[in-house]
Amino acid sequence: MSDPQGMSIVVRVVTRWLFGLILIFGLAVALFGHVTPGGGFAGGTIVACAFVLAILAFGGSRGPGAAFARWASSLDATGALSFLVLAILGYTAGSFLHQWAARGELFTLGSTPSIVLLNLAILLKVGAGLFAGFIAVAVFEGAAGSEKGADA
Amino acid sequence: MMMYALAAVLLGVGLYGLLVKRHLLKKVLGLLIVEHAVNLFLIQLGYIDGGIAPIRTAGEEAAAFVGNAVDPLPQVLVLTSIVIGLGLAMLMVALTLRIYQRYGSLDADRMSELKG
Amino acid sequence: MDPVLIGLTVFVILGSLAALEMKSLLSAVIAIGVVGLGLSIVFLLLGAPDIAITQVVVEVIVVTVLIRAAARVPEETPTLRASRARTFAGAGVALIAVGLLAAAFQTLPAFGSQRFAPALWYLENAPDLTGATNVVTAILLDFRAYDTLGEATVILTAVVGALAVLRRPERPKEGSHV
Incomplete structure (x- = not known):
């Protein structure tokens, strides 16, 4: 991040307003992924977008960006692990990745709790993973040609 | 037929970029275009005329839904493929930045002449 | 055969040609963003709203990453023009590939x-078997959940x-050769 101050005051204030809204939108897209278009992948990417916006507006080394960056890769692992745990819970109903939770009425949020939980695990995994990847590219500070080999 | 041919043309454009362009970032763009073309082709395969999205809504007759909805299977494959494509793009950009840092150039031809 | 669909696809093809031929890297990256957004509308028209949503958001992140990369390398990277012979050879190979693909698509x-x-089986049985009325999600997280795990x-x-x-x-030590 060449500019540790981030962007102008206008962008920062708008970001502060929009950040929570984008998060909630991503969460809703993932949460209702089994009855409406969306799901863990779309929701996770939207959540990653919110954090990307925050890190671009506030700068990489200061503000919330730095705090998020520290947590991103462990959240990534948490998402993968919770997907696995949910998959193993399927053994209580018969086999790996089997639906283990009681199912409700069709067309409602509770119609299939295990798929909802899997969607949320994917959201965590994809969101944190993509954000960690973005940080790696955005915060990279290699100066041009600073590691030049023999070609000079 | 026409639609499939357009997907093939898109793939050809991406292939042209991969083969001819010397700038590494342009090659990355070419690969992204090829990826788009394959996704487009898969989605086209599942389409039927007048098809609706494969999402059943509350008031809908099951028979009408089965009769009209498009094929969901290619959509599932493309959904994962898009997100993998994003991870791939990040990895490619990371490698490109590293290469630029090391060689001070993004010319693929010059790079193959130089010794690591 | 929807003229809107054909028009949008042609637009996507022209956009990707522009992305490859633009001199300025930044313009090329923005052109690739246009390609992705146009493609997401095509997906929407083809009855795939799940894909359309994902494509839009993914394209935003890809363009952001690419812009940061393009801003990091100098705008005036040595004028990289491929030789004429190579341009024709590459275009020829691409044309042959398109021709072969088009011939193969005749059998579809x-x-x-x-x-x-x-x-038909998925559409008929997925909502009742899994409880998810979005059939794409039902396949993604139930019938083919192993794929998702691998993904x-x-x-x-x-x-x-x-x-x-x-x-x-x-940090390399003084005098050492990296």
Whole structure:
């Protein structure tokens, strides 16, 4: 991040307003992924977008960006692990990745709790993973040609 | 037929970029275009005329839904493929930045002449 | 055969040609963003709202990453023009590939005429068997959840790869050759 101050005051204030809204939108897209278009992948990417916006507006080394960056890769692992745990819970109903939770009425949020939980695990995994990847590219500070080999 | 041919043309454009362009970032763009073309082709395969999205809504007759909805299977494959494509793009950009840092150039031809 | 669909696809093709031929890297990256957004509308028209949503958001992140990369390398990278022979050879190979693909596509059923056999089974049984009325999600997280597990692994690997490639290099010792 060449500019540790981030962007102008206008962008920062708008970001502060929009950040929570984008998060909630991503969460809703993932949460209702089994009855409406969306799901863990779309929701996770939207959540990653919110954090990307925050890190671009506030700068990489200061503000919330730095705090998020520290947590991103462990959240990534948490998402993968919770997907696995949910998959193993399927053994209580018969086999790996089997639906283990009681199912409700069709067309409602509770119609299939295990798929909802899997969607949320994917959201965590994809969101944190993509954000960690973005940080790696955005915060990279290699100066041009600073590691030049023999070609000079 | 026409639609499939357009997907093939898109793939050809991406292939042209991969083969001819010397700038590494342009090659990355070419690969992204090829990826788009394959996704487009898969989605086209599942389409039927007048098809609706494969999402059943509350008031809908099951028979009408089965009769009209498009094929969901290619959509599932493309959904994962898009997100993998994003991870791939990040990895490619990371490698490109590293290469630029090391060689001070993004010319693929010059790079193959130089010794690591 | 929807003229809107054809027009949008042609627009996407022209956009990708522009992205490859633009001189300025930044313009090329923005052109690739246009390609992705146009494609997401095509997906929406083809009855795939799930894909359309994902494509839009993914394109936003891809363009952001590419812009940061393009801003990092100088705008005036040595004028990289391929030789004339190479341009013709590359275009020829691409044309041959398109021709072969088009010939192969002749054997497919006409666009929009029929679905493959498994589609009907999924559409008929997925909502009742899994409880998810979005059939795409039902397949993604129930019938083919192993695919999704593998896919999550691929993302993890790609991101770990990017982090490893871009890790902060150790400071080389004085006089040592990196």
